[in-house]
Structures are given as C-alpha cells and as structure tokens.
Amino acid sequence: MATHKLLLLPGDGIGPEVMAEVKKVVGWLDSHGFASFSIEEDLVGGAAYDENGVPISDDAMAKAFDADAILLGAVGGPKWNTVGFDVRPEAGLLRLRKDLQLFANLRPAVCYPALAEASSLKRDLVEGLDVLIVRELTGGVYFGEPKTITDLLDGQKRAVDTQVYESYEIERIARVAFELARTRSNRVVSTEKHNVMKTGVLWKQVVSEVHGSEFSDVQLEHQLADSCGMQLVRNPKQFDVIVTDNLFGDILSDVAAMLTGSLGMLPSASLGSVEEISGRRRALYEPVHGAAPDIAGKGLANPIAMIGSLGMAMRYSFGLGEAADKLDAAIAGVLAQGYRTADIYSDGMTRVGTTGMGDAILAEL
Amino acid sequence: MATHKLLLLPGDGIGPEVMAEVKKVVGWLDSHGFASFSIEEDLVGGAAYDENGVPISDDAMAKAFDADAILLGAVGGPKWNTVGFDVRPEAGLLRLRKDLQLFANLRPAVCYPALAEASSLKRDLVEGLDVLIVRELTGGVYFGEPKTITDLLDGQKRAVDTQVYESYEIERIARVAFELARTRSNRVVSTEKHNVMKTGVLWKQVVSEVHGSEFSDVQLEHQLADSCGMQLVRNPKQFDVIVTDNLFGDILSDVAAMLTGSLGMLPSASLGSVEEISGRRRALYEPVHGAAPDIAGKGLANPIAMIGSLGMAMRYSFGLGEAADKLDAAIAGVLAQGYRTADIYSDGMTRVGTTGMGDAILAEL
Ligand SMILES: CC(C)[C@H](C(=O)O)[C@@H](O)C(=O)O
Ligand SMILES: CC(C)[C@H](C(=O)O)[C@@H](O)C(=O)O
Numbered sequence: 001m002a003t004h005k006l007l008l009l010p011g012d013g014i015g016p017e018v019m020a021e022v023k024k025v026v027g028w029l030d031s032h033g034f035a036s037f038s039i040e041e042d043l044v045g046g047a048a049y050d051e052n053g054v055p056i057s058d059d060a061m062a063k064a065f066d067a068d069a070i071l072l073g074a075v076g077g078p079k080w081n082t083v084g085f086d087v088r089p090e091a092g093l094l095r096l097r098k099d100l101q102l103f104a105n106l107r108p109a110v111c112y113p114a115l116a117e118a119s120s121l122k123r124d125l126v127e128g129l130d131v132l133i134v135r136e137l138t139g140g141v142y143f144g145e146p147k148t149i150t151d152l153l154d155g156q157k158r159a160v161d162t163q164v165y166e167s168y169e170i171e172r173i174a175r176v177a178f179e180l181a182r183t184r185s186n187r188v189v190s191t192e193k194h195n196v197m198k199t200g201v202l203w204k205q206v207v208s209e210v211h212g213s214e215f216s217d218v219q220l221e222h223q224l225a226d227s228c229g230m231q232l233v234r235n236p237k238q239f240d241v242i243v244t245d246n247l248f249g250d251i252l253s254d255v256a257a258m259l260t261g262s263l264g265m266l267p268s269a270s271l272g273s274v275e276e277i278s279g280r281r282r283a284l285y286e287p288v289h290g291a292a293p294d295i296a297g298k299g300l301a302n303p304i305a306m307i308g309s310l311g312m313a314m315r316y317s318f319g320l321g322e323a324a325d326k327l328d329a330a331i332a333g334v335l336a337q338g339y340r341t342a343d344i345y346s347d348g349m350t351r352v353g354t355t356g357m358g359d360a361i362l363a364e365l
Numbered sequence: 366m367a368t369h370k371l372l373l374l375p376g377d378g379i380g381p382e383v384m385a386e387v388k389k390v391v392g393w394l395d396s397h398g399f400a401s402f403s404i405e406e407d408l409v410g411g412a413a414y415d416e417n418g419v420p421i422s423d424d425a426m427a428k429a430f431d432a433d434a435i436l437l438g439a440v441g442g443p444k445w446n447t448v449g450f451d452v453r454p455e456a457g458l459l460r461l462r463k464d465l466q467l468f469a470n471l472r473p474a475v476c477y478p479a480l481a482e483a484s485s486l487k488r489d490l491v492e493g494l495d496v497l498i499v500r501e502l503t504g505g506v507y508f509g510e511p512k513t514i515t516d517l518l519d520g521q522k523r524a525v526d527t528q529v530y531e532s533y534e535i536e537r538i539a540r541v542a543f544e545l546a547r548t549r550s551n552r553v554v555s556t557e558k559h560n561v562m563k564t565g566v567l568w569k570q571v572v573s574e575v576h577g578s579e580f581s582d583v584q585l586e587h588q589l590a591d592s593c594g595m596q597l598v599r600n601p602k603q604f605d606v607i608v609t610d611n612l613f614g615d616i617l618s619d620v621a622a623m624l625t626g627s628l629g630m631l632p633s634a635s636l637g638s639v640e641e642i643s644g645r646r647r648a649l650y651e652p653v654h655g656a657a658p659d660i661a662g663k664g665l666a667n668p669i670a671m672i673g674s675l676g677m678a679m680r681y682s683f684g685l686g687e688a689a690d691k692l693d694a695a696i697a698g699v700l701a702q703g704y705r706t707a708d709i710y711s712d713g714m715t716r717v718g719t720t721g722m723g724d725a726i727l728a729e730l
Contacts, residue, residue: 120600162528163528202524229619
C-alpha cells in the first residue's frame with residue numbers, strides 16, 4: 001500500500017483545535033488499513049510569523065513541495081493587524097497557493113438536510129442545495145503588479161492594485177469547471193464584470209471559446225458578478241457550477257457558503273495541474289471558515305469542515321473514494337444522531353465541543 | 366417658487382416605461398404647487414448609441430452639467446453585447462458618474478413590511494431592515510489606468526484592470542458615510558480586503574483617521590468584504606451604514622438589495638460635492654434594478670424604484686422633504702391597499718402593470 005505524504009499546517013485561531021480532530025481520523029484510517037500516511041507538520045500564518053518572522057518558512061515550503069497533499073487549518077487574527085503587509089498571516093497562505101500554482105479552488109456549498117433550518121434563507125430555497133464554486137486562485141488582483149502605496153504631496157497617498165489575467169489562466173480554470181460540471185448537472189455559470197473590466201471582457205471571451213471548442217455539451221451561461229450575488233440570494237438552487245476569478249470568487253463563495261447556514265461544515269480544495277512526470281496533482285485542502293479568533297482555544301469550534309477537507313483530500317489526491325464516502329457517511333450519521341457544535345446548535349439537539357464532535361465521528365466510523 | 370431643472374434620461378429596456386410614470390408624478394407635484402420643474406430629456410446607454418454612435422452625447426452631457434438633478438432609468442441589454450468596450454451602454458452611465466464627479470452612491474436597502482414575505486430570507490431576519498450602503502463611485506477599478514487587453518505570442522492575450530485610490534477619495538466618501546450615520550443609528554461598517562489589497566490597506570487607514578479626527582462619536586467597525594457578504598446574508602439587521610469601494614459596493618449593494626425581496630422598490634442617489642460658488646450638489650438618481658430587457662415593453666415593470674428615485678431627488682437635491690414624505694406615504698399606501706406588480710405579486714393581492722401602479726400612486730397622492 002502506497003504511503004501518502006500529508007503535510008499538516010494548523011495555522012492560527014481555531015486551526016490547531018480542528019486539526020487535532022483530523023489527526024485522530026488520519027490515525028483511524030491508517031490503523032484500519034484504508035491508507036498509509038506519513039505525516040509532517042509545520043507552521044503557517046501568524047503562528048509562523050511569531051516563530052520565524054515570516055508567515056511561512058522556506059523549510060515549510062520545502063515540505064509543501066514534497067507533500068502529496070496539504071491540510072491547512074486557518075490563518076489570521078487581530079494579533080497580527082499591525083505587522084507589515086508582506087509578512088501578514090495571509091501572505092503565508094497566498095505564497096502556498098502561488099508557489100505551488102494551486103490555481104483551481106473548489107468551494108462546494110452544500111446544505112445538509114439536518115441543518116437546513118440553520119440557514120437564514122427559507123428552507124425550501126436551500127434544502128438540497130449543492131453548488132460548486134470554482135474560483136481562480138493564483139491570478140487576478142491578489143497577485144498582479146504594481147501593488148503599491150506611494151506618498152504624494154500634502155500627506156496624501158495613492159494605493160494601487162492590479163488585476164491581471166492571461167488567456168491560459170482563464171482557459172485552465174474554465175476546463176476544470178466544465179469537467180466538474182460533467183460529473184454533476186452539466187451546467188456552468190461564468191461570472192465577471194465585462195461591462196466594466198477588461199479582465200471581464202477577456203474572461204467572458206476565453207470561457208466562451210473553451211466552451212465552444214471542447215465542452216459544447218455543457219450548458220453555459222454568463223452572469224455579471226453583481227447579478228450573480230443577487231441570484232445566489234434569490235434562488236441559489238438555480239446553480240450547479242459557478243466559475244469566476246480570484247476576487248469575485250472570494251466574495252461569492254463566502255456568500256454561497258453562508259446560504260447553507262453552516263460555514264463550519266464546508267471544506268475546500270485548491271488544486272494545481274497534473275504534473276507531467278510524477279502524474280501528481282499538487283493540492284491543499286482547508287475549511288472555508290476562517291481562524292475565528294473570538295472562539296479560539298475554547299474547544300467550541302466545529303471540526304467538521306476540517307475533517308471534510310481530509311475527505312476531499314482522500315477523493316481528489318489519493319483516489320480513496322471509498323474512504324471518503326465512509327467519512328462523509330460518518331459526518332451525516334453524527335448529525336442525524338443530533339450531535340451539534342455551538343455554531344449549528346438548535347433546540348433539542350446534543351451540544352458537543354470540538355473534541356466531542358471528533359470523537360462522535362470516530363465512534364460512528 | 367424656484368424652478369428646478371430636471372434632466373430625464375430614460376435609457377434602455379424598462380427605463381422608458383418606468384420613467385413615463387415619473388413624468389406623471391412630476392406633473393402632479395408641479396400642478397399641486399409643491400415645486401416647479403423645467404424638464405429636459407435625452408438619451409443614454411444603448412438608445413444613445415443607436416442614435417448617435419456613443420452611449421451619451423456631448424449635448425446630453427451639457428444638459429447634465431446644467432441640470433439641478435438627473436433621473437436615469439437604466440442602461441444595457443444583450444442587443445449591445447458586441448459593440449466596442451468604449452461605446453457600450455454602461456459607458457454612458459460611467460461618463461456621467463465620472464465627469465460630474467458623483468462620488469457618493471447611496472443605496473438604501475429597506476424592507477417594506479408589506480413585502481417582507483417576498484424576501485428569500487426568513488421574515489424575522491429582514492422585517493424592518495434598513496441598511497444604507499455608501500459606495501464610492503468615481504474611483505477604484507472602474508476607472509484606473511492601465512485598463513487594457515494586449516496580444517501576446519501564440520494568440521494569448523493579457524487583460525489588465527487597475528484599482529487606484531488616493532487618500533482624498535477615501536476621506537470624502539468616509540465623511541459622507543459618517544455624516545449619514547449620524548442621522549440614522551450612528552454605526553458605520555467599513556469594508557475592504559486589506560489582507561490582500563494595498564487599496565484595502567489605505568482604505569482602512571484613511572477611514573480610521575477620518576473617524577478618529579472628526580467622527581469619534583460614531584461607532585466604527587472594519588469588516589473584510591468577504592465577511593461582510595456573509596454577514597449580510599446571515600444577519601443583515603446588524604448593519605446601519607456600510608461604506609465601501611466601487612467594486613465591492615457594486616456587489617454588496619446588490620446582495621443587500623436582494624435581501625429585501627423587492628429590487629423593484631429600491632431607489633439610489635449618486636451625489637457630488639457641494640460646489641463652492643453655486644452651493645449646488647450635482648446629483649443623479651436611478652433605480653437599483655437594471656434594464657430588465659426580458660420584460661421590457663410589456664408594461665410589467667415595477668415603477669416604484671424609479672418614482673422613489675424622484676423622491677430621493679426631492680429630499681437630497683431640492684430640500685422638498687415634505688413632498689418626498691408625501692410620495693413615500695403614497696407608495697406605502699398603495700402597497701397597503703394590495704396593489705402589486707408582477708415582481709412583488711403574492712396570492713390575494715391586486716395585480717397591476719407599470720401604468721396601473723403609477724396611476725394608483727397618483728390616485729393615492
Ligand atoms: C485569508 C484570505 C487571504 C483568503 C482570501 O481572500 O483568499 C480567504 O478569505 C479565502 O477565501 O481563502
Ligand atoms: C451598469 C453598471 C455599469 C453599474 C455598475 O457596475 O456600477 C451597475 O451595476 C450599478 O451598480 O449601478
């Protein structure tokens with residue numbers, strides 16, 4: 001049995017707590033013969049900055065290049081509000097995404113029937129919701145140059161960010177979206193602001209070309225980003241796959257996630273290209289939720305998104321669909337039994353903390 | 366009695382239909398001695414392009430500079446999908462905003478009790494909702510240079526948009542937000558992505574400075590744009606005033622608008638600075654909804670947002686608060702009587718078309 005190299009980067013806030021639960025599950029999978037893992041661990045974000053003065057060390061980056069998959073908890077927190085822009089916690093995550101070329105961010109927004117009531121939307125609008133946001137992750141305004149603040153006269157300053165996209169970046173993310181749509185309901189909505197942005201003009205054009213030449217069997221619709229935000233609120237179930245750029249994807253995937261009523265439930269995957277020689281696809285998995293510094297260290301965090309991220313790693317990186325299914329079933333099982341962390345608690349359910357939820361999932365496994 | 370110069374720019378799609386209802390109301394106000402108006406009318410958007418080859422003519426711009434207030438219907442539609450970027454319908458609206466320096470876009474998201482059921486959110490989360498989004502409208506990625514698409518080798522292209530903000534642009538929009546907050550619940554949330562964007566870093570810093578030196582009595586909170594999108598969906602009533610940049614404002618104000626369940630109800634104002642000599646504040650008023658080409662010409666459009674835009678003009682441009690109150694009361698009145706256009710129709714109500722709704726409001730007046 002192949003040994004999978006897993007790098008764990010717990011990060012900041014509730015990251016370490018939820019990662020601790022993942023370790024238990026990894027141990028279980030290992031000891032029950034589903035897979036064999038070799039585990040490395042390192043720092044990222046504010047935790048890395050505190051230790052090394054940078055939000056990810058070269059050493060940790062070397063481990064990341066060596067890993068078959070990376071699991072990341074979360075980064076950031078008010079503690080690091082005043083550190084320099086280049087060493088802020090988020091820069092560690094951004095370096096991982098950029099250096100490993102993890103250009104395809106998959107953000108499923110799935111509404112668990114047991115939790116539909118937790119949504120702020122009316123139940124019938126979200127029950128059974130299953131949208132996949134495919135967000136471009138290594139381009140756009142996150143990385144374009146110039147990205148500067150310069151001093152002008154009279155104490156005035158000018159800040160500049162640059163949104164850049166080249167055709168190939170749009171082509172490859174479009175392909176990921178269309179391919180994934182074929183495994184789902186075969187519908188893609190592509191989202192940009194072509195009425196205002198040149199990157200939107202190119203985005204729309206390239207997505208249309210890739211569609212016409214390679215994926216004309218998939219249904220494609222173009223929506224402006226503001227309309228897409230509205231439509232997500234109005235009637236989210238109209239969507240199957242949404243493909244969009246880095247910045248719009250950041251906002252729209254969070255809006256979509258919140259529709260499900262249970263942010264603590266949602267994992268995400270960030271994938272690179274398949275490498276020619278190794279046949280390996282670099283990949284990082286992380287919960288959609290952030291570091292939640294307000295509840296960190298209290299044992300309150302919901303570990304399901306983090307454990308679900310391990311499930312996505314099984315499926316997308318290790319070809320262990322069976323183990324992933326088992327994990328998903330265990331999560332659904334504990335929810336059906338009424339176990340709830342504080343974020344998804346409702347009357348009559350059994351309230352558990354982070355470790356309680358992890359243990360319940362292990363017991364169900 | 367002063368005569369107010371009003372420029373009407375009906376634009377595209379349902380624009381002309383809803384503007385026709387406004388004309389009736391203007392006539393009523395005039396003939397009932399509330400105000401005296403001199404009316405000009407011109408083309409904007411695709412309608413202007415079809416006529417003149419540009420989405421707003423220099424002639425129309427001259428009228429705009431001469432007007433005390435501008436009422437705009439809507440621009441855009443698939444008919445002009447293939448026209449050049451510089452002459453697309455939206456460019457007419459953007460030229461108006463930029464040349465008149467209408468930097469402060471006020472987008473109220475108000476949920477009428479009679480319509481709370483139309484929201485996709487649960488009633489208790491939106492009933493009584495009253496959020497004001499203050500969006501910067503003449504800077505950011507909408508206007509920054511370079512804004513280009515260039516050809517690379519092998520048929521590849523590179524598209525660039527540039528987000529630029531200078532301190533003074535952030536200062537003046539922050540002041541508008543804080544001043545408006547003082548007339549409301551005295552709370553401002555400022556939204557950016559300082560963890561990723563330099564413009565976000567400057568934004569947060571300048572808003573904090575303006576707050577500290579001039580508005581420390583107002584409660585200020587900073588939220589990342591993705592979090593703000595989530596919070597709008599989770600619990601919109603937590604917000605009073607949200608101040609944000611042009612692009613985030615575009616998306617977040619549409620998300621907020623959709624929460625109310627009645628996009629056809631929401632007006633907006635775009636204001637400039639008060640001019641030194643004339644004491645006049647340039648202003649453009651338009652519905653939040655778009656041109657809705659799918660229902661254009663069918664007499665189905667809801668004219669309330671357009672009529673409400675006239676109400677905002679009364680209040681913000683002409684100091685006619687009493688007339689504005691009367692108009693708001695008439696709108697609330699017809700809703701209470703059960704009149705509904707298709708977009709807000711529900712069982713047991715009286716369905717009316719565009720002119721029917723306009724007539725009902727006139728009758729109520
Ligand atoms: C932490 C932050 C840099 C990041 C982003 O903006 O991409 C986060 O919001 C996300 O969506 O993964
Ligand atoms: C029509 C379009 C250019 C415009 C914008 O993006 O600003 C619209 O969406 C709006 O919000 O007023």
